[in-house]
Structure formats: C-alpha cells, structure tokens
Amino acid sequence: xxxxxxxxxxxxxxxxxxxxxxxxxxxxxxxxxxxxxxxxxxxxxxxxxxxxxxxxxxxxxxxxxxxxxxxxxxxxxxxxxxxxxxxxxxxxxxxxxxxxxxxxxxxxxxxxxxxxxxxxxxxxxxxxxxxxxxxxxxxxxxxxxxxxxxxxxxxxxxxxxxxxxxxxxxxxxxxxxxxxxxxxxxxxxxxxxxxxxxxxxxxxxxxxxxxxxxxxxxxxxxxxxxxxxxxxxxxxxxxxxxxxxxxxxxxxxxxxxxxxxxxxxxxxxxxxxxxxxxxxxxxxxxxxxxxxxxxxxxxxxxxxxxxxxxxxxxxxxxxxxxxxxxxxxxxxxxxxxxxxxxxxxxxxxxxxxxxxxxxxxxxxxxxxxxxxxxxxxxxxxxxxxxxxxxxxxxxxxxxxxxxxxxxxxxxxxxxxxxxxxxxxxxxxxxxxxxxxxxxxxxxxxxxxxxxxxxxxxxxxxxxxxxxxxxxxxxxxxxxxxxxxxxxxxxxxxxxxxxxxxxxxxxxxxxxxxxxxxxxxxxxxxxxxxxxxxxxxxxxx
Numbered sequence: 001x002x003x004x005x006x007x008x009x010x011x012x013x014x015x016x017x018x019x020x021x022x023x024x025x026x027x028x029x030x031x032x033x034x035x036x037x038x039x040x041x042x043x044x045x046x047x048x049x050x051x052x053x054x055x056x057x058x059x060x061x062x063x064x065x066x067x068x069x070x071x072x073x074x075x076x077x078x079x080x081x082x083x084x085x086x087x088x089x090x091x092x093x094x095x096x097x098x099x100x101x102x103x104x105x106x107x108x109x110x111x112x113x114x115x116x117x118x119x120x121x122x123x124x125x126x127x128x129x130x131x132x133x134x135x136x137x138x139x140x141x142x143x144x145x146x147x148x149x150x151x152x153x154x155x156x157x158x159x160x161x162x163x164x165x166x167x168x169x170x171x172x173x174x175x176x177x178x179x180x181x182x183x184x185x186x187x188x189x190x191x192x193x194x195x196x197x198x199x200x201x202x203x204x205x206x207x208x209x210x211x212x213x214x215x216x217x218x219x220x221x222x223x224x225x226x227x228x229x230x231x232x233x234x235x236x237x238x239x240x241x242x243x244x245x246x247x248x249x250x251x252x253x254x255x256x257x258x259x260x261x262x263x264x265x266x267x268x269x270x271x272x273x274x275x276x277x278x279x280x281x282x283x284x285x286x287x288x289x290x291x292x293x294x295x296x297x298x299x300x301x302x303x304x305x306x307x308x309x310x311x312x313x314x315x316x317x318x319x320x321x322x323x324x325x326x327x328x329x330x331x332x333x334x335x336x337x338x339x340x341x342x343x344x345x346x347x348x349x350x351x352x353x354x355x356x357x358x359x360x361x362x363x364x365x366x367x368x369x370x371x372x373x374x375x376x377x378x379x380x381x382x383x384x385x386x387x388x389x390x391x392x393x394x395x396x397x398x399x400x401x402x403x404x405x406x407x408x409x410x411x412x413x414x415x416x417x418x419x420x421x422x423x424x425x426x427x428x429x430x431x432x433x434x435x436x437x438x439x440x441x442x443x444x445x446x447x448x449x450x451x452x453x454x455x456x457x458x459x460x461x462x463x464x465x466x467x468x469x470x471x472x473x474x475x476x477x478x479x480x481x482x483x484x485x486x487x488x489x490x491x492x493x494x495x496x497x498x499x500x501x502x503x504x505x506x507x508x509x510x511x512x513x514x515x516x517x518x519x520x521x522x523x524x525x526x527x528x529x530x531x532x533x534x535x536x537x538x539x540x
Contacts, residue, residue, distance in 0.1 A: 022089070022103045024191040025200040025382075028214040031186055034173055038158055042206055043169070046160035056080055056172075058151045059115040060221055061123060063143035069225050071139040075123065076221075077108065077115040084108040084115065086126040088136070095258055096265040096378045097215025098200070104129065116147045149224040150177045153185045160203065165195025167203060176220050178228040185220055188213065201383035208375055215378045217266050235278040236266035238289065243451045245403060250390075252402035253297055256448045257385045260290040265378055271320070272366050277327040280365060284320040287313045290381070292444040296409060300390055309384065312377045319368040323361040329484050330354050333477070337510055346503030349495065353488045406449045410536045413442040417529075424526045429475070436472035439465055439529075450535075457535040464532055468525040474518025481511040 058078045062068045074089045087105040127133045153174025168191045176183040190200045241259050264286030270279025291313045294306045417438045443465035450458030
C-alpha cells in the first residue's frame with residue numbers, strides 16, 4: 001500500500017475532471033429486488049429528478065503479476081456512451097460496506113476508443129499529477145500494462161437529498177469478467193456527494209427494512225481480482241489502532257469502534273465460505289472486541305442503543321461460537337488423538353458425528369451472515385459510529401482528553417483482575433472462568449486504547465495477558481469437551497457402541513491432560529502479568 005499512501009499524502013492541484021475523496025456505501029442486492037428498489041416511495045419523495053440509465057464498461061489495467069493491485073492502486077478505463085475516462089483509486093479503507101478512498105478521474109482523448117486497447121503511454125500520460133504517475137510507474141516496475149479485469153453493467157442512478165446531505169444511488173446489474181470467470185453484479189452504491197456520512201446509513205437503514213440489502217466488503221473489482229488470483233478472501237486480523245496522544249474522547253471512540261467494525265465485517269466472506277476455520281474465529285473475536293469497546297465507553301454512550309447493539313453482537317457471537325467450538329474439537333482435540341490412534345473405530349465414529357454437527361453449525365453461520373438481522377446490525381453499527389454516539393447531555397465529553405479518560409478505565413479493569421488473580425492457586429473452576437473473562441477484558445482494553453500511551457508501552461502487557469488468557473483457555477477445554485461429547489452421544493443414538501464409549505473416555509482423558517498442562521503453567525503466566533508495570537500510571 002506504500003504507493004497508494006504516497007499519493008494520498010501528496011495530492012495537490014490536479015488538472016483532472018474529478019479528484020478527491022470518495023465515500024460510498026456498497027450493498028449487495030437480491031435479483032428479485034432490482035426492478036423495485038428505485039421505485040421505493042421514500043426514494044421518490046426524496047429524489048431530485050428522475051433516474052438516469054446508462055451502460056458502463058470498465059476495464060482494469062495491471063501487470064501480469066497484478067503489481068498495481070497488490071500495491072493498493074487501481075488503474076481503470078471507463079466508457080459511458082462515447083465518453084472515455086481514465087481513473088486511479090486507492091483500494092481504500094472498507095468498514096462494513098463503507099468505503100473511503102482517494103480517487104482521480106480525467107477525460108481520455110479519442111472518443112469511442114475501445115477501453116481494452118489503450119496504450120500504456122495513453123494511460124499514464126492522461127494522469128496529470130506527477131507523483132501519482134511516478135507511483136504507478138514504480139508499482140508496475142517496467143512490466144507491461146494490459147486489461148486484467150472487466151465489468152459490464154447497466155446503471156440506474158438517482159440523486160436524493162436528506163436534509164443537508166446529497167446522495168447518489170447507483171443500482172448496477174451486469175457481470176464482471178476475470179479470465180474465463182463470469183461473476184454476476186447486483187449492487188447498490190450510495191455515494192456521498194455532500195453532507196455528513198451518517199446520511200448514507202440513514203438511507204440504507206430505511207431501504208433495508210423492506211429489501212434484503214447486505215453491506216459488502218468486496219466491490220465489483222475486488223471480487224473479480226479475487227477470482228483472478230484464485231484466492232478466497234483471507235481471514236482478516238485486528239490491526240493496530242492509531243491514536244494520537246492528544247486525541248479527544250470522540251476521536252478515540254470513532255477510531256476504536258471503526259476498527260472493530262472493520263475487523264468484524266472483513267471476515268464475513270471467509271466465515272461464509274468455510275475455506276479456513278480462522279475466518280469464523282476472527283469474526284467471533286471481532287464481535288467480542290466490539291462488545292468490549294461498547295462496555296469500555298459505556299459511561300459516555302446512550303444505554304438503550306448500546307444495550308441493543310451488544311445484544312445483537314451476543315447473538316452473532318453465539319452463532320459463530322458453536323461453529324468455532326466444533327472446529328477446535330475436530331481439528332485439535334480429535335485430530336491429535338486420531339493421529340496417534342489412526343485405526344480406532346470409536347474415534348472414527350465420533351469424528352463422523354462431529355463433522356456432521358460441524359457442517360450444521362457452519363450452515364447456521366452462513367444463514368446468519370446472509371440474514372437481514374446481520375445486515376441491520378452492521379448498518380446500525382455504522383450509523384452509530386458516524387452519528388453522535390454520546391449520552392443526551394454528554395456532548396461536552398466529545399473534547400475530553402481520551403488519555404485522561406482511559407487512565408481510570410484501565411486502572412479499574414487491572415484492579416478487578418489483580419483482586420482475583422492474587423488467589424490464583426486457590427481458585428475454583430468457576431472463579432478461574434471469571435479470571436479468564438477479566439483477563440480478556442483488560443487485554444482488549446489495552447489493545448483498543450493502550451496506543452494512547454505509546455505502542456511500546458502496551459505491547460509487553462498485551463503479550464503477557466494473551467499468554468495468561470491462553471493458559472486459562474485450556475482449563476475450559478474439559479468442560480467444552482464434556483458438553484460436545486454429550487451432544488454427539490445424542491446424535492449417535494442407537495449407533496453408539498462400546499467402541500464410541502471408550503473413545504469418549506480417551507477424549508476426556510486427553511482434554512484433562514491439556515487442563516493439567518495449562519494449570520501447571522498458569523502460576524508462571526500470572527506472575528508475569530502481576531509483575532507488569534501499569535504503564536498508564538507512569539505516563540502523565
């Protein structure tokens with residue numbers, strides 16, 4: 001992304017048809033809703049003019065190894081009617097369907113020219129901004145630029161006004177082509193032309209109550225390039241949150257919640273396609289981090305809204321949790337036993353039953369992530385972040401120092417953890433579970449707001465808390481294994497046999513060994529946490 005970043009930070013006056021920041025919300029549309037969407041009474045009430053319909057052909061140029069795409073730049077030629085233009089965009093930041101990115105578009109000479117036959121000199125020569133042109137040259141590295149992806153669609157566009165905001169709705173139907181692959185396009189884009197970003201979510205929420213619209217992390221080009229690369233969307237991990245030391249509480253809150261929503265929604269595709277169990281795991285972590293963030297800032301947030309959002313995130317976490325628990329049970333617990341006992345008939349029967357339950361759990365995840373309930377949750381989260389997420393009468397808190405607000409939050413969480421951890425050798429199973437929850441809350445809090453105190457200050461504390469959380473997690477494995485084995489026993493029914501009973505005993509013994517190993521390392525992991533200096537107290 002270095003090339004894209006250099007351009008974004010260096011843009012100056014550009015002799016182009018359009019240059020600036022593009023902010024749009026991308027939504028997937030069902031085929032049966034396409035004829036009706038733009039005729040929605042609310043849109044007709046807000047519309048400025050009538051829908052404009054046109055055919056759009058867009059060709060994306062890149063090197064043979066897709067060097068531009070990999071560096072975060074998109075170079076395209078677009079034909080609308082007989083008008084041709086060349087455009088450059090950064091891949092941008094995608095958060096629950098909301099895309100913010102830099103773009104430049106300028107007319108291309110020779111009206112009617114085939115977009116697939118523009119010479120390299122014509123492509124780059126049309127880019128008036130010299131540093132952007134050099135960034136493209138560096139990314140291409142002297143390799144030829146040729147058409148790699150193509151999109152053809154019919155666009156119906158309508159402008160609507162919501163108060164002071166002006167939004168363009170673009171309803172696109174067609175297909176993207178990547179090599180021999182054909183990918184259908186059914187997409188609604190809400191682009192902000194003027195006003196506040198929250199207007200995009202206001203409009204989307206109104207439409208989503210009647211139509212099944214899914215916020216999308218992948219646009220037309222992204223889906224096509226993914227197919228061209230032959231790669232499913234990889235699971236996305238949480239990224240470090242960039243917080244300035246002098247950030248206001250409002251700025252910190254938006255950054256934290258925004259990154260949490262990005263982490264959650266960026267894993268939807270991986271979780272749906274079950275290409276990697278990590279997709280479900282990362283999405284579940286994203287839901288947990290979002291709940292932790294809402295809890296962390298609860299003193300300043302409206303309780304009714306935050307409780308509702310937290311409840312929906314808890315629902316999503318349960319759906320993901322069932323699949324995740326079975327992933328771990330099959331791949332780690334059963335898997336390690338089967339490697340040592342490959343001919344055990346009882347383990348084989350348990351594995352078959354567990355795989356069937358796992359398939360059902362993942363089907364439930366796919367249904368949940370395709371549901372209107374999930375779509376509304378993501379849109380409500382986006383509206384919450386882009387609106388004014390403060391208690392009534394609490395607007396003065398906007399400019400409070402985030403650093404000053406963070407210190408007592410971390411102090412309270414650390415105190416709660418240490419009060420319980422001081423008795424770690426005498427804690428019951430229930431108390432150890434509470435200790436794990438408190439460890440997780442402090443760890444997430446440090447991940448989310450610790451950067452206010454400097455990255456180096458919080459990295460060591462994060463690592464030590466993560467190690468303690470892992471050790472405490474092992475202690476849950478026995479209880480989880482017992483619960484899952486009971487479910488599998490019910491599933492097997494009459495097929496249960498002495499061999500499966502013996503296999504259950506082996507699984508429980510194996511899980512108990514994990515618990516014993518985790519317990520043996522627990523005191524050491526706790527001592528490392530207890531010795532950690534509370535960095536939030538030492539920095540003033």
